[in-house]
Amino acid sequence: MxxxxxxxxxxxxxxxxxxxxxxxxxxxxxxxxxxxxxxxxxxxxxxxxxxxxxxxxxxxxxxGLTDLHVHAPQYSFRSLNMDMELLEWLETNTFPEESKFQDLDYAKKAYGIFTENVKHSATTRACIFGTIHNEATLLLMDQLEEAGIAAMVGKVNMDRNSPDYLRETSAEESAKATRAWIQAVAERHYERVQPILTPRFTPSCSDELMELLHGIQKETGLSVQSHLSENPGEIAWVQELCPWSKFYGDAYDHFGMFGGECRTIMAHCVYSGDEEIQRMKENGVFIAHCPESNTNLSSGIAPVRRYLDEQIPVGLGSDVAGGTTENLFAAMRHAIQASKLRWRLSDQSLQPLNMEEVFYLASKGGGAFFGKVGxxxxxxxxxxxxxxxxxxxxxxxxxxxxxxxxxxxxxxxxxxxxxxxxxxxxx
Amino acid sequence: MxxxxxxxxxxxxxxxxxxxxxxxxxxxxxxxxxxxxxxxxxxxxxxxxxxxxxxxxxxxxxxGLTDLHVHAPQYSFRSLNMDMELLEWLETNTFPEESKFQDLDYAKKAYGIFTENVKHSATTRACIFGTIHNEATLLLMDQLEEAGIAAMVGKVNMDRNSPDYLRETSAEESAKATRAWIQAVAERHYERVQPILTPRFTPSCSDELMELLHGIQKETGLSVQSHLSENPGEIAWVQELCPWSKFYGDAYDHFGMFGGECRTIMAHCVYSGDEEIQRMKENGVFIAHCPESNTNLSSGIAPVRRYLDEQIPVGLGSDVAGGTTENLFAAMRHAIQASKLRWRLSDQSLQPLNMEEVFYLASKGGGAFFGKVGxxxxxxxxxxxxxxxxxxxxxxxxxxxxxxxxxxxxxxxxxxxxxxxxxxxxx
Incomplete structure (x- = not known):
């Protein structure tokens, strides 16, 4: 047809x-x-x-459903070695596995499994993290285009606080690789797949790199995706790394990559305080709520009801491999379930989410990041x-x-x- | 073979x-x-x-895995109308559906779906609630025997605080029906399926009925299954109904149906206090931990780590239809996930469960109720x-x-x- x-x-x-x-x-x-x-x-x-x-x-x-936050290279180790918190989990599971994607044969096999499973899911749109590797990320984009998925895919930027085997050698090298990747994407003339700037998170990206990415963002108008306020240890670390920041999100906003002119998705927002919430609202930052991941990594439960009340745009993310599955029906039920436990255990001022609401989040809520979608x-x-x-x-x-x-x-x-x-x- | x-x-x-x-x-x-x-x-x-x-x-x-707590008649409405707490959910969903099992044609169809799905699951043993209806419960037992599942199945007792259409007319009638049902079971000479006494929970059973069931228990030596300390509203209600009881479990123990000579499973135990825990420990009461149900009905999260530390026997229950699935792999992951959220949100003195531990709960932990099983x-x-x-x-x-x-x-x-x-x- x-x-x-x-x-x-x-x-x-x-x-x-x-x-x-x-x-x-x-x-x-x-x-x-x-x-x-x-x-x-x-x-x-x-x-x-x-x-x-x-x-x-x-x-x-x-x-069609939109997965606002998923890590394609992590699909290979989903459901393995889950009994740790974020920072230990990154060092132990994530970074070693992501480093394998410098091998294109491995990437082809691993991304092939991911793409095939997304193709057979109810997901039609997704915002996807790749790795720091340009070639593997392009290969992933080729596969998604072939599968017909409308995806925004990011080559990841990391120039600090990462092991040697998964760190770009300098801010300049990271920015240069990013430009080369954007150029290579443009030459492929994808119909459905687009690039998105993807600083991994503040701990992995120097101020200098953030500045350079901001420059690329202004030139290209690309959207940005990253992580925000997921875990208490992470948040404390960001405060050490960016002592000038008023709150975690301010460390992105300082570099012009927190909504406003720059369409932005921030994953998690489990611990966003009043100031951060206010800034997200003013700047129209999209929140990717990832309830299964926030459970598996013992991060906590995001106050989604509050974000909705504040009219901040929210969608759902599978966040594989903090989450275990690309299945967004699972993300919907997890969102309901997490909101019920949050109501019971922490805060009865925020009513749990119901099935109509999570269906909205997974369809029109997240789809809005792609325009009139969902x-x-x-x-x-x-x-x-x-x-x-x-x-x-x-x-x-x-x-x-x-x-x-x-x-x-x-x-x-x-x-x-x-x-x-x-x-x-x-x- | x-x-x-x-x-x-x-x-x-x-x-x-x-x-x-x-x-x-x-x-x-x-x-x-x-x-x-x-x-x-x-x-x-x-x-x-x-x-x-x-x-x-x-x-x-x-x-083989043991499902220590599941309601067969509720399988038909699993995953429907989940956005309420226990007592409202019972009135709105459960009682109307359970009343349909007076119709044997309906029971055959509904129990057929349940039995077929349990047969294809990893469950080899299960402790199952039927309804108040003898004939439908026997039909369920026939089906399970035919499917080869080693089950303990209970005709449910309810003589108060239930709608007319799902209430036995008196304690005596309920006890009489129970004796007739036990007799009918004996005549069927099942190889794998056994009866278990099943007072629904204290709010549904008058003191007089509890006394009569205790008599039947002493005569027959049958095991007992019921519900305990699932929801704050339920617990307050039990205190009103049995003002003489020191704690919810005491309202069972008073009638000799709380471990000791009487092998007993209590489902949930989300809110058991020190005295109740001590009594369960002394009496060797089995706890059926039902994490998905406790989430879906916003009940809370049971302190399983504490029960394990106290060496109280614990297994997992799917608790369909508070839970949505007979799949005990799902119960295992839910047990890990709930324990992580409990650790994060309420009580960092209790370490989360890990995969080895939940595998034990679903196999040898619950299996122990059946003897050397699991x-x-x-x-x-x-x-x-x-x-x-x-x-x-x-x-x-x-x-x-x-x-x-x-x-x-x-x-x-x-x-x-x-x-x-x-x-x-x-x-």
């Missing part, structure tokens, strides 16, 4: 226009025109009669996932909303029966 | 003799004689040469699960322990390639 052709999917549509609500349209037509949602109809109007229709029977159709409202990119929930047997009749709730709690790639990204069928 | 025949499985054996340690024997023979583990050998000794050997190649072989030590019941983890691709070599860790975090019924219960192949 050509991308430009007008066509329709017919089935049970579920999407959300605003957080906390669901739009449910049973046995409706979802029309795609020029890769975008043209409209939803109970019956096709006359001018659309004759367009191809994919009849999906009783299946569910939801918007909804079936007219003009949105036609990212659609077809769900066949027949595996999840039940003895009683269930309505469409209940079926979605079951997929959120129990679903994985087995429920994903088809997928469109910006109007193109990729699965 | 006949149950009585001596045979061996050959593969990579993993089990645990004591909590916190793993026994790993690669490419060894696990010999079954008369339904029990006869021994483990690197090569078969002369006297065993010629016995049938199931060659399992590089697969993993672990002891280990491959000689004389243990031959409950064995064969795991094929080929689905969980990885680019680097992994050792057997790492492969088990991945199954704990990522595994489900797809990894279960075979299963033996007390020497009989059931899958």
């Amino acid at each position: 050509k991308q430009k052709q007008t066509f329709a999917l017919k089935g049970n549509l579920i999407y959300t226009k605003e957080i906390g609500t669901l739009e449910i349209l049973e046995q409706h037509y979802l029309v795609c025109e020029e890769g975008k949602v043209q409209g939803i109809y109970p019956e096709l109007p006359e001018q659309l009669c004759g367009i191809p229709v994919e009849e999906l029977g009783d299946r569910l159709i939801i918007p 909804s079936f409202e007219p003009g949105y990119e036609f990212d659609a996932v077809i769900l066949d929930d027949a595996r999840l047997e039940h003895p009683q009749p269930l309505n469409v909303k209940q079926r979605l709730e079951r997929v959120i709690y129990l679903g994985d790639e087995r429920e994903v029966a088809g997928k469109y990204v910006a109007g193109r069928k990729v699965l | 006949k149950q009585k025949q001596t045979f061996a499985l050959k593969g990579n054996l993993i089990y645990t003799k004591e909590i916190g340690t793993l026994e790993i024997l690669e490419q060894h023979y696990l010999v079954c004689e008369e339904g029990k583990v006869q021994g483990i050998y690197p090569e078969l000794p002369e006297q065993l040469c010629g016995i049938p050997v199931e060659e399992l190649g590089d697969r993993l072989i672990i002891p 280990s491959f030590e000689p004389g243990y019941e031959f409950d064995a699960v064969i795991l094929d983890d080929a689905r969980l691709e990885h680019p680097q070599p992994l050792n057997v322990k790492q492969r088990l860790e991945r199954v704990i975090y990522l595994g489900d019924e797809r990894e279960v390639a075979g299963k033996y219960v007390a020497g009989r192949k059931v899958l």
Whole structure:
């Protein structure tokens, strides 16, 4: 099916226009025109009669999901050696594994597994960390483009506090490699995959490197992704490294990479204080909430309800390999579950998240980082996932909303029966 | 293969003799004689040469897992309408659904789904709540026997604080029905399935009913299962209902159904105080730790490390439908994850659980309620699960322990390639 052709999917549509609500349209037509949602109809109007229709029977159709934070090279060691906190975990598991990606054969194999699994998931968009290695990162981008995933992918910058085998030799070298990588990406003319600037986190990036990356950001207009306020030890370390910073986020903002002119995603924000929250709000920084990772690394639980109340944009991240799975249904249930434990154990002023809210976060919430993505409202990119929930047997009749709730709690790639990204069928 | 025949499985054996340690024997023979583990050998000794050997190649072989707490009738509404606490959830979801099991056609369909899914899981033993209905509970027991699962199943007792449609008319009627059910079970001569007395929880059972059940327990020697200290609202209610009780568990112990002569499982124990813990320890009460349920119903996180330090017997429960899945690998990961959040958010004096510890809880820990179950030590019941983890691709070599860790975090019924219960192949 050509991308430009007008066509329709017919089935049970579920999407959300605003957080906390669901739009449910049973046995409706979802029309795609020029890769975008043209409209939803109970019956096709006359001018659309004759367009191809994919009849999906009783299946569910939801918007494609966005993974706002995931480390592709870490997919290989997901679920291994999980019993440590962030900084020890980085030294013990992450850095040795990421160093292997200087070997392109290894990268091809490892990224092949990652890409194949993302392809079969409900994810249509993702913001992805690679490694410091240009060639491996380009290879990952090639694979994602081939798989049809609309991804922002970052070659990672690290010039300090990292082992010799995974550290760029200077700020200048890191910046130079970044420019070369951006140039190589441009020459590949990807249709779906874009570069994103990716200073790993403040402890890994010298002030000089941050300054240079800011220059590249201003020149290129690229977006930025990094980590923020994930773990108490990390936060204390940033304060030592940047004693001039008012709070962790200020150490990014100081270099112009914290929202505002520079579209920015910050992962985690478990411990953001009032000032940091205020700055994120003013600057329109996106938060990637990664509940499973924050649990596995004993980081804590982010106050997502507060971010929502403050109208800070929030989406969900799988954060493999702090998280164990690319499955964003799992991220949704983890977000509900973590919010309930936070309510019970720490702070009953913040109500737990519910299923409508986490569905929003995973679809329109995170999708907003890519523009008009994550909804079936007219003009949105036609990212659609077809769900066949027949595996999840039940003895009683269930309505469409209940079926979605079951997929959120129990679903994985087995429920994903088809997928469109910006109007193109990729699965 | 006949149950009585001596045979061996050959593969990579993993089990645990004591909590916190793993026994790993690669490419060894696990010999079954008369339904029990006869021994483990690197090569078969002369006297065993010629016995049938199931060659399992590089697969993993672990002891069967025990689900110490699960509600079979709730399987039908798992993952639905989860955004409430225990008492509201019981009224809204549980009681209406459980009342449907007076209809045997419905029960057959619903229990059929439950039994089939348990059969394909890594669970070989389970302690299961039915409903108040004798016929449906017998039907469930028939199905489990047919599936080869070694289960203790309880017809539930409820004579107060329950809706008319799901309440026995008096303590006497409830006791009478219980005797009739026990008699009917005896007449069926099950090989694997046993009855267990199941007062739902103190709020559902009058003092008079508890007294009558105690009489039945003394006559029959049956074990008992119930709920304890799950939710703050529940605990306050028990104190109102039994103002004479020193603590919630005392309201069971008062009627002789809290360990000691009466083998007892109590599910949850999220809020057990010092006195209750001391009594459980003295009486040898088993605790069924149900981390996912305690999260989904915003109950809290049980101090499992303390129970282990006190040497109270602990196993894991899926607690469907407070939990969403029969998969005990999920219960293991949830137990680790919950313990990490408890450490971070409430109490850094209790170290989080690690993978070796939760593997013990799900195998030998819970298995102990059934006797010598959950280990491959000689004389243990031959409950064995064969795991094929080929689905969980990885680019680097992994050792057997790492492969088990991945199954704990990522595994489900797809990894279960075979299963033996007390020497009989059931899958």
